[in-house]
Amino acid sequence: MxxxxxxxxxxxxxxxxxxxxxxxxxxxxxxxxxxxxxxxxxxxxxxxxxxxxxxxxxxxxxxxxxxxxxxxxxxxxxxxxxxxxxxxxxxxxxxAPVDPRVLHAVRGGPGALRLTEVAAEIGLSPTRLRALVRAEVGVPLGVLRRWRRLRTAVGALVDGGGVIADAAAAAGFSDQAHLTRTARTLVGRTPASxxxxxxxxxxxxxxxxxxx
Known part of the structure; x- marks a missing residue:
C-alpha cells in the first residue's frame, strides 16, 4: 500500500x-x-x-x-x-482508471468470501483473476484482500470503542492474534497503533x- x-x-x-x-x-x-x-x-x-x-x-x-x-x-x-x-x-x-473487476475482487463481492466464489462472480478463473489484479495494480490479490480486512478491523476499532478482539471478529479474523499478525505483516504496527x-x-x- x-x-x-x-x-x-x-x-x-x-x-x-x-x-x-x-x-x-x-x-x-x-x-x-x-x-x-x-x-x-x-x-x-x-x-x-x-x-x-x-x-x-x-x-x-x-x-x-x-x-x-x-x-x-x-x-x-x-x-x-x-x-x-x-x-x-x-x-x-x-x-489511473482501475478495472472494476479488480475493485470487486478486493472487496470480496456481496456475500462471497472465498476467492473461487469471487472469481466465478466476475467470470474468470482464480488464476486469471490473480493475473489481472497483479497487472492492474502491481500487488498480489491475496495481499489486497488481507489489507481490506485490516481496514475493516480498524474501522471497527473506531466505531466499537477500541476493543481489539471485537474488531478482529467483525473483520473475519480468527482471533485477536490473527489480526495482530496481519497488521504487523502489512504495516509493521499493532492494531492499537x-x-x-x-x-x-x-x-x-x-x-x-x-x-x-
Missing amino acids: WKAVLPLRGGVRVNGSVGAGVLVPPQYAHTCATSTGFVAVFLDPWRLRADRSGPTWLDARGVRRLVEALGECGAADGFGPGALCCELAALAGPP LRPPRAGRGTEAVPPAAAG
Missing part, C-alpha cells in the same frame, strides 16, 4: 535519505523514522500515480497541505480521505474510508 508519512515538525528519514515528508510506494522495502510526532496514512495502491521505484519526497508546503486536508472532513476521527486524495493527486498526479490520530500526537493510521 502507499504510505504517506507527514511529520508534524522536523523531517522523516527513509533508508538513509531525509525530507520534510514522503510517499512510500507499495511493496517497497524500507525503514522509516521521524524525530517528532507524525501522521502516516496508508492508501490503496490504485490511489496514486507516483513513481513506484522509490520514495517520492514532499516539501514542507506539501506536507502542510496534506495535514490540513486530513482535518477538513469535519469528523471526530480527524480523517478527510476525499480531501487528502485530492491533495495527493495534485502533488503526485491523478490515479492504527487508531485514528488525535491532535498533537504522532501515529500511523489506516483511514477506514480511503479506498474506492
Whole structure:
C-alpha cells in the first residue's frame, strides 16, 4: 500500500535519505523514522500515480497541505480521505482508471468470501483473476484482500470503542492474534497503533474510508 508519512515538525528519514515528508510506494522495502510526532496514512495502491521505484519526497508546503486536508472532513476521527486524495493527486498526479473487476475482487463481492466464489462472480478463473489484479495494480490479490480486512478491523476499532478482539471478529479474523499478525505483516504496527490520530500526537493510521 502507499504510505504517506507527514511529520508534524522536523523531517522523516527513509533508508538513509531525509525530507520534510514522503510517499512510500507499495511493496517497497524500507525503514522509516521521524524525530517528532507524525501522521502516516496508508492508501490503496490504485490511489496514486507516483513513481513506484522509490520514495517520492514532499516539501514542507506539501506536507502542510496534506495535514490540513486530513482535518477538513469535519469528523471526530480527524480523517478527510476525499480531501487528502485530492491533495495527493495534485502533488503526485491523478490515479489511473482501475478495472472494476479488480475493485470487486478486493472487496470480496456481496456475500462471497472465498476467492473461487469471487472469481466465478466476475467470470474468470482464480488464476486469471490473480493475473489481472497483479497487472492492474502491481500487488498480489491475496495481499489486497488481507489489507481490506485490516481496514475493516480498524474501522471497527473506531466505531466499537477500541476493543481489539471485537474488531478482529467483525473483520473475519480468527482471533485477536490473527489480526495482530496481519497488521504487523502489512504495516509493521499493532492494531492499537492504527487508531485514528488525535491532535498533537504522532501515529500511523489506516483511514477506514480511503479506498474506492
